[in-house]
Amino acid sequence: MEFFGGLPASPSLRGSPRIADLEVDQRDIRRLLNDTTRTATRPEIPPMRQTVMAFSSGKGRVLLVHAFSDPDSMVPTPMTSETDTPQAQPALGDAPSFSDAEGSHHVPVRQADVAIVGAGAAGLFAAAWAGRTARERGRPLSILAVDGARKLGAKILVAGGGRCNVTHWRVAEADFAGSTPPAIRKVLARFTADDTVAFFKAAGVELKREDTGKLFPVTDSARTVLDALVREATRGGTSLVHPARVEAITRDTAGFRITTSAGLLRAGRVILCTGGKSLPKSGSDGGGHLLATALGHSLTAPIVPALVPLVVPSGHWITALSGLTLPAELVLSAATGKRIKACTGSTLCTHFGLSGPAVLDISRHWLVARDQAAGTASPPARLSINWLPGIPPDAVDALLLAPGGRGTLSILRDHLPDRLTRQLCELAGAPTSGDLPREPRKRLVHLLTATPLDITGDRGFTLAEATAGGVPLSEVRLDTMESRICPGLHFAGEVLDVDGRIGGFNFQWAWASGFLAGTAAAS
Numbered sequence: 266m267e268f269f270g271g272l273p274a275s276p277s278l279r280g281s282p283r284i285a286d287l288e289v290d291q292r293d294i295r296r297l298l299n300d301t302t303r304t305a306t307r308p309e310i311p312p313m314r315q316t317v318m319a320f321s322s323g324k325g326r327v328l329l330v331h332a333f334s335d336p337d338s339m340v341p342t343p344m345t346s347e348t349d350t351p352q353a354q355p356a357l358g359d360a361p362s363f364s365d366a367e368g369s370h371h372v373p374v375r376q377a378d379v380a381i382v383g384a385g386a387a388g389l390f391a392a393a394w395a396g397r398t399a400r401e402r403g404r405p406l407s408i409l410a411v412d413g414a415r416k417l418g419a420k421i422l423v424a425g426g427g428r429c430n431v432t433h434w435r436v437a438e439a440d441f442a443g444s445t446p447p448a449i450r451k452v453l454a455r456f457t458a459d460d461t462v463a464f465f466k467a468a469g470v471e472l473k474r475e476d477t478g479k480l481f482p483v484t485d486s487a488r489t490v491l492d493a494l495v496r497e498a499t500r501g502g503t504s505l506v507h508p509a510r511v512e513a514i515t516r517d518t519a520g521f522r523i524t525t526s527a528g529l530l531r532a533g534r535v536i537l538c539t540g541g542k543s544l545p546k547s548g549s550d551g552g553g554h555l556l557a558t559a560l561g562h563s564l565t566a567p568i569v570p571a572l573v574p575l576v577v578p579s580g581h582w583i584t585a586l587s588g589l590t591l592p593a594e595l596v597l598s599a600a601t602g603k604r605i606k607a608c609t610g611s612t613l614c615t616h617f618g619l620s621g622p623a624v625l626d627i628s629r630h631w632l633v634a635r636d637q638a639a640g641t642a643s644p645p646a647r648l649s650i651n652w653l654p655g656i657p658p659d660a661v662d663a664l665l666l667a668p669g670g671r672g673t674l675s676i677l678r679d680h681l682p683d684r685l686t687r688q689l690c691e692l693a694g695a696p697t698s699g700d701l702p703r704e705p706r707k708r709l710v711h712l713l714t715a716t717p718l719d720i721t722g723d724r725g726f727t728l729a730e731a732t733a734g735g736v737p738l739s740e741v742r743l744d745t746m747e748s749r750i751c752p753g754l755h756f757a758g759e760v761l762d763v764d765g766r767i768g769g770f771n772f773q774w775a776w777a778s779g780f781l782a783g784t785a786a787a788s
């Protein structure tokens with residue numbers, strides 16, 4: 266660990282000779298941080314009242330920077346960053362006691378009242394509400410949000426095609442899967458979509474509702490959402506520390522001991538917001554599941570990708586229709602024929618299989634059913650596709666019987682692309698023109714309304730938008746998101762066994778659970 270600018274270390278700060286405990290003016294602060302990161306100081310605080318701590322990761326890069334208005338109390342103050350982009354913002358952390366990344370320097374363990382592990386959607390939201398709650402109650406708390414990612418909020422930035430579908434105008438437990446509907450409802454009721462709209466409005470982000478019911482920022486830019494979240498979290502007093510991967514958390518009588526790639530941290534309370542396993546390159550790779558199990562929690566089985574494209578065998582006729590998009594209904598049925606789940610919406614044929622909202626929505630249901638049947642005597646559930654949603658089989662039959670001598674291709678042209686009709690006629694052994702005899706007609710009606718799908722798998726967590734499974738809600742107190750197993754540990758976001766359908770529901774879950782966990786942890 267090094268200091269920048271050759272400024273003297275103070276022996277007064279927790280005895281560490283490696284910490285620059287300085288009373289400096291703004292120019293010194295800037296000089297201290299020059300060439301390594303941008304400054305993040307509070308102009309409204311008199312310069313001589315600011316204490317700056319800068320740490321090098323040992324790789325010529327500032328790892329942690331923080332300023333206090335009151336160095337004695339060690340309570341972090343909100344900071345305004347000069348940067349307009351969260352990833353350009355310096356990693357902020359009141360972390361004078363973190364050892365460096367290589368662990369070659371041993372300094373005392375850093376203390377925090379609340380440590381938030383994972384600063385994604387749920388973590389930043391929990392941070393914002395923990396800070397607000399602490400202030401409202403006049404309880405100065407040291408709140409740290411630790412994230413393993415070099416750039417914060419990668420998933421927020423890619424969400425909604427870069428526009429970030431923040432929530433949905435109408436949110437209900439039926440839009441989610443995983444834990445039981447009453448449990449999910451209880452959490453959602455505490456922070457509604459209206460609350461989300463109000464929160465972001467107050468944070469400077471107006472949301473607009475689109476025809477689909479999805480809400481996006483009026484800027485159509487996910488960056489405004491991420492910037493607002495970072496701003497609200499730091500304004501509330503949370504210090505963001507990254508990259509600092511949490512490797513282990515243990516609990517003893519004194520609280521939590523958190524081992525990170527940047528050193529040791531002790532905290533009175535922990536909010537675990539590590540996400541699931543989807544888009545692992547964003548930092549959410551399932552490591553949080555292991556942290557939860559090490560603290561005594563169980564995980565659902567299976568844990569599978571959700572909102573993920575599905576794969577058919579190579580050379581399957583669907584792959585020949587690659588590029589075709591049309592509305593369709595995906596139906597999951599038990600071997601008995603009983604409908605388990607149906608999802609309707611835009612469906613896309615691709616070179617590997619199927620994608621589009623309806624397929625993404627049904628994917629977790631098929632994967633869970635498949636995995637639960639594996640190794641048992643039960644026959645697996647089956648997936649089929651109705652290419653004419655909203656038209657019952659009898660009506661399709663009547664349509665094909667329409668008088669006037671029109672052939673099948675001509676009749677179905679009002680409903681389906683020719684490419685698909687030709688393919689289904691071929692599979693049914695039905696002519697595309699001229700008379701359609703009874704038997705091929707019956708087969709065609711069946712294919713039009715319930716083509717059995719031969720799905721071999723999914724595109725994996727790398728291409729999944731969410732994770733099905735995680736820590737069961739039954740192990741969490743739903744009014745505080747506090748663990749029933751490990752007191753002082755709270756959960757929020759996708760690490761829990763809740764996943765939403767396409768439409769902004771996963772973020773709404775992150776907001777609602779983050780709100781509850783943040784306010785409770787700071788209360």
Ligand SMILES: Cc1cc2nc3c(=O)[nH]c(=O)nc-3n(C[C@H](O)[C@H](O)[C@H](O)COP(=O)(O)OP(=O)(O)OC[C@H]3O[C@@H](n4cnc5c(N)ncnc54)[C@H](O)[C@@H]3O)c2cc1C
Pocket residue numbers: 382383384385386387388411412413414417418420421423424425426429430431432509510511512538539540541543544547548549550552553729730731757758759760768769770771772773775
């Ligand atoms: C491509 C894509 C598009 C999406 N679009 C939308 C959308 O438009 N609307 C919507 O509602 N949902 C969308 N989602 C889903 C949504 O992004 C997630 O449900 C949501 O981000 C979950 O929030 P989270 O905070 O629980 O987890 P994450 O956002 O995954 O954040 C977890 C954080 O924890 C950190 N972390 C993990 N493990 C550790 C560790 N051991 N130590 C330190 N840090 C750790 C990670 O680096 C990460 O920053 C999309 C997802 C993807 C992948």
